Amino acid sequence: MRDQLSRRGFIQKTVSVGALTIGTAALVSACGKKEGGGEAKAAAGCNDLTGLSDADKGMRTSNKYVDKAADAKKACDLCALYKAAAAGAACGGCSVIKGPIAPKGSCNLFAPKA
Numbered sequence: 233m234r235d236q237l238s239r240r241g242f243i244q245k246t247v248s249v250g251a252l253t254i255g256t257a258a259l260v261s262a263c264g265k266k267e268g269g270g271e272a273k274a275a276a277g278c279n280d281l282t283g284l285s286d287a288d289k290g291m292r293t294s295n296k297y298v299d300k301a302a303d304a305k306k307a308c309d310l311c312a313l314y315k316a317a318a319a320g321a322a323c324g325g326c327s328v329i330k331g332p333i334a335p336k337g338s339c340n341l342f343a344p345k346a
């Protein structure tokens with residue numbers, strides 16, 4: 233009987249700790265999402281190339297696209313080819329380089345706005 237109580241207590245404590253762990257993980261996850269979709273995406277960078285063809289990926293590479301411009305005066309958001317990010321989004325686009333483009337990124341095709 234004593235073993236059964238002890239076993240029951242162990243199981244109850246294990247289930248409680250498990251539920252607490254899962255609840256805490258869900259809370260932390262939810263908090264991260266509320267920090268702002270755009271900011272969270274920016275932290276991840278604009279390098280999700282899902283769905284791009286090898287040719288499009290090659291264009292990014294051959295034109296040396298980077299998420300952070302070495303020269304701030306040549307950032308994508310100052311380029312005539314840049315397409316501004318939608319409201320709440322961290323990444324914009326480009327008329328030439330396919331895929332997500334960071335506003336402060338750059339590449340060799342930079343063309344200043346007129």
Ligand code: SF4
Nearest residue numbers: 308311314326339342
């Ligand atoms: S051409 Fe290059 S610098 Fe200009 S917006 Fe596109 S990726 Fe940025």
